Amino acid sequence: MTAPTTTTAQQLLQLDGVTVRFGKPGARPALHAVDLAVAAREIVCVLGPSGSGKSTLLRVVAGLQQADAGQVLLEGRDQSAVPTHRRGVGLMFQDHQLFPQRDVAGNVAFGLRMLGTSRGDQERTVTELLDLVGLPGAQRRAVASLSGGEQQRVALARALAPRPRLLMLDEPLGQLDRGLRERLVVELGRVFRELGTTVLAVTHDQGEAFALADRVVVMQDGRIAQTGTPLEVWQRPATEFVARFLGFDNVVEATVQGEAALTPWGKVPVPGGTVDGPCRLLVRPAGVRLTSAREGLPCTVAARTFRGTHVALLLRPKSGPQIEAACALQNAPETGETVGIAFAAQDVVVLDTAAG
Amino acid sequence: MRLGLMAVPLAFFALLFAYPVTAIVGRGLKEGGHWQLGRFTAVLADPDVLHVLWFTVWQAAASTALTLLIALPGAYVFARFDFPGKRLLRAVVTVPFVLPTVVVGSAFLALVGRGGPLDALWGVRLDTSVWAILMAHVFFNYAVVVRTVGGLWGQLDPRQEEAARVLGAGRFAAWRKVTLPALGPAVAAAALMVFLFTFTSFGIVQILGGPTFSTLEVEIYRQTADYLDLPTAAVLTLLQFLAVLVLLALHAWTVRRREAALRLVDASSTARRPCGPGQWALLWGTLAVIAVLLVAPLLVLAERSFAGPDGYGALFYTSLSSAASADSTFAVAPLDALWNSLSYAAAATAIALVVGGLAAAALTLPYSRHRSGESLRAGRLVRGFDALLMLPLGVSAVTVGFGFLITLDKPPLDLRSSWWLVPLAQALVGVPFVVRTMLPVLRAVDGRLREAAAVLGASPWRVWREVDLPMVRRALLIAAGFAFAVSLGEFGATVFIARPDRPTLPVAVARLLGRAGELNYGQAMAMSTILMVVCAGALLALERIRTDQSGEF
Numbered sequence A: 001m002t003a004p005t006t007t008t009a010q011q012l013l014q015l016d017g018v019t020v021r022f023g024k025p026g027a028r029p030a031l032h033a034v035d036l037a038v039a040a041r042e043i044v045c046v047l048g049p050s051g052s053g054k055s056t057l058l059r060v061v062a063g064l065q066q067a068d069a070g071q072v073l074l075e076g077r078d079q080s081a082v083p084t085h086r087r088g089v090g091l092m093f094q095d096h097q098l099f100p101q102r103d104v105a106g107n108v109a110f111g112l113r114m115l116g117t118s119r120g121d122q123e124r125t126v127t128e129l130l131d132l133v134g135l136p137g138a139q140r141r142a143v144a145s146l147s148g149g150e151q152q153r154v155a156l157a158r159a160l161a162p163r164p165r166l167l168m169l170d171e172p173l174g175q176l177d178r179g180l181r182e183r184l185v186v187e188l189g190r191v192f193r194e195l196g197t198t199v200l201a202v203t204h205d206q207g208e209a210f211a212l213a214d215r216v217v218v219m220q221d222g223r224i225a226q227t228g229t230p231l232e233v234w235q236r237p238a239t240e241f242v243a244r245f246l247g248f249d250n251v252v253e254a255t256v257q258g259e260a261a262l263t264p265w266g267k268v269p270v271p272g273g274t275v276d277g278p279c280r281l282l283v284r285p286a287g288v289r290l291t292s293a294r295e296g297l298p299c300t301v302a303a304r305t306f307r308g309t310h311v312a313l314l315l316r317p318k319s320g321p322q323i324e325a326a327c328a329l330q331n332a333p334e335t336g337e338t339v340g341i342a343f344a345a346q347d348v349v350v351l352d353t354a355a356g
Numbered sequence B: 001m002r003l004g005l006m007a008v009p010l011a012f013f014a015l016l017f018a019y020p021v022t023a024i025v026g027r028g029l030k031e032g033g034h035w036q037l038g039r040f041t042a043v044l045a046d047p048d049v050l051h052v053l054w055f056t057v058w059q060a061a062a063s064t065a066l067t068l069l070i071a072l073p074g075a076y077v078f079a080r081f082d083f084p085g086k087r088l089l090r091a092v093v094t095v096p097f098v099l100p101t102v103v104v105g106s107a108f109l110a111l112v113g114r115g116g117p118l119d120a121l122w123g124v125r126l127d128t129s130v131w132a133i134l135m136a137h138v139f140f141n142y143a144v145v146v147r148t149v150g151g152l153w154g155q156l157d158p159r160q161e162e163a164a165r166v167l168g169a170g171r172f173a174a175w176r177k178v179t180l181p182a183l184g185p186a187v188a189a190a191a192l193m194v195f196l197f198t199f200t201s202f203g204i205v206q207i208l209g210g211p212t213f214s215t216l217e218v219e220i221y222r223q224t225a226d227y228l229d230l231p232t233a234a235v236l237t238l239l240q241f242l243a244v245l246v247l248l249a250l251h252a253w254t255v256r257r258r259e260a261a262l263r264l265v266d267a268s269s270t271a272r273r274p275c276g277p278g279q280w281a282l283l284w285g286t287l288a289v290i291a292v293l294l295v296a297p298l299l300v301l302a303e304r305s306f307a308g309p310d311g312y313g314a315l316f317y318t319s320l321s322s323a324a325s326a327d328s329t330f331a332v333a334p335l336d337a338l339w340n341s342l343s344y345a346a347a348a349t350a351i352a353l354v355v356g357g358l359a360a361a362a363l364t365l366p367y368s369r370h371r372s373g374e375s376l377r378a379g380r381l382v383r384g385f386d387a388l389l390m391l392p393l394g395v396s397a398v399t400v401g402f403g404f405l406i407t408l409d410k411p412p413l414d415l416r417s418s419w420w421l422v423p424l425a426q427a428l429v430g431v432p433f434v435v436r437t438m439l440p441v442l443r444a445v446d447g448r449l450r451e452a453a454a455v456l457g458a459s460p461w462r463v464w465r466e467v468d469l470p471m472v473r474r475a476l477l478i479a480a481g482f483a484f485a486v487s488l489g490e491f492g493a494t495v496f497i498a499r500p501d502r503p504t505l506p507v508a509v510a511r512l513l514g515r516a517g518e519l520n521y522g523q524a525m526a527m528s529t530i531l532m533v534v535c536a537g538a539l540l541a542l543e544r545i546r547t548d549q550s551g552e553f
Helices: A054-062 A104-108 A110-115 A119-132 A148-160 A178-195 A206-212 A230-235 A240-245 B002-029 B038-044 B047-080 B086-098 B101-112 B117-122 B130-155 B158-166 B171-199 B203-208 B216-226 B230-259 B276-306 B315-320 B336-364 B372-394 B397-407 B421-444 B447-455 B460-489 B505-513 B518-543
Strands: A013-020 A031-038 A043-047 A069-074 A089-092 A166-170 A199-203 A215-220 A223-228 A251-257 A260-263 A266-269 A277-283 A288-291 A297-306 A311-317 A323-327 A338-343 A348-351
Touching (some): A104 A110, A206 A230, A223 A240, A311 A338, B047 B130, B047 B216, B047 B230, B047 B276, B130 B171, B130 B276, B216 B397, B230 B397, B336 B372, B336 B421
Antiparallel strands (some): A251 A277, A277 A348, A288 A338, A297 A311, A297 A338
């Protein structure tokens, strides 16, 4: 945990040491003493691989899962005795869970009906929300006739309708195809900022999280591994786990001495102010520069993959682990060629080994 | 919450099932406050009892084998073929199952007995042979196999077999390696159900068995009602109880295995028009079996009810409405029995729906809010409760009926002269059907739909009303139909507790059959026909709203 979760102002949502265990008492907990705070109007994305406990986190906040220890506070009030339907939070399920026997309007208006809103208000809100999510006039359509993307929009409208103080999204775009996902993630961000909604979303897709979130929380095995803005997390992954989860594989054993570190790849420059001593080092692919074979560290090109905007290279040095590099299409070497590489200090990150 | 829902069904079973059954067993086996367990050995050493026991087991085994042999091709036809009139035929096939055993007995009596078509054409009478009993059992249970096995078969993804074919398996090998293992537990469950029903067969054997053949249940009735030998009846009851416990445990085990991860698809997408001479022959063969075995007895029954002494006419029907003709068999006009039956069955259905509905709801309550240790224990508790609900299907109805008579006759529960005594006993048999019909549907409701409703602000009661009820409404209607039909046809318990001046239709039919004379016989056929029409009508109405998935029956 790098960013301390100090709570000077009152937070909308606050989790204090929440622990959840499934199965036998000795088993690894699904959530382990999780502390998390979400301020009003903030969009927080919880990012992690499947099984890291992120869905459980949402279920605890919604009251669908009881915490074995710790507290959930909404607007400063402990929620342990409050049943799900009185918490005033919204949850958009991974596979939407639209009510199959109701039409689109019936689904969107459900939460309003539970609040006892008048019929006229219900209709007005439904119309507004369907416009907002880009499905104007879909009120009478059957849920079964909707495409995946349309279902997702209806689910969003349904979750927004009762004006929840906190909206939670469980893998909101998980089942959609790539193009749709990229379009919807932008729309979601627009809708939330327009409405000033407080959002807690979980996803395993970093692109989704970075595009949507004000703040990203990376989870590992039921614990929080790192929190920070998307840029901070991307530029300074705190641990080897976070680095590898973000897709960075150039991680190596190193000993820092002054302005450089000794690694199996030779000397690698490190950012100024790095403490001397042994550590793990990450070099982001952008920080691997190709030079001629005589200069720098000589490597054989083991594989090259065309990635649209660039070419990803897998390089095999004489010693040490393989290295990933990115380069432009024009000057990309062929497989089997020998090249030399140098490292750029601004793309080198010293990782926190303790939690790695 | 779960315990709250369970309370009503538990109290119902404790008071109306466990208490009467233990009381009557106690009365039979206790003398001067001491258990007389020596009676077990005495009764079990009796060659007559051993004979009954042996007959009960082998006829049940033979009936089960015969039913599987005849009904499994039918299950395939219903699962995989698409042909005009399939829905109607599926309903027709189910009619026998909801028919009162007394009607089935009289239908086969009409078909293979004195003056039946076989007798008239070739002089063959089977009504005193074991074949009549076996055929009646196949008739009765054909639907159990077609429904349980065919229902699953239709939902098995044919592409699994295709995958095996592509990997090099022949047509038969693919079926044997892929479909058969998936189907196995369903076949086993259906076979156990048929075995259970035929093991405890009462009405059919009572009517078709004559003095020669008797099952445990018939023997319990004879010992209780004819010889007043309670000790022997008690031992036999316990014996049957133990056998049924074993069968139910096996059934629960196979059902659990059946629920294990199978990939199911919509049944309507797997059926095709038959192609090739082999498939057409199978379809026509199945239709012929249904015509001869299932439809013919019912038609003959109707025919005999109109065949008066002076040619065809409605004589037997008209005579039903006058008490005078009933030469003291009844204190009232036999037709009144129809009204009695309908009102008793309606009351029993209402009770069964409430008790069974609560039980099914308790069984499907999610565990998610509980902690780990609790949910393990809760799981075991629920399974025990589940099994308990099935018991009335197998425990001697005769014992239950007689137990009612001797236990519910003193304050605080003096129901002896109450009108409710009969519906309560009938509801006991209806509850398992309600639970079995509701459970699969309730379990199929995605728990996260309920969660979605709760997050949107619905209280638990609102969740049930908004999410569960719309989905189970059809199942509820079907459960009601089954409970109604089963209550209407209940015979073993009702025969004891129905007051002489308020007989139900099955009781009236049995009384009429028990007396000599053309008129009595004809009247029995006429009343059976009425009962058949009522049951079939109820079922055909239900079939219109039925989905393939709902229920295990």
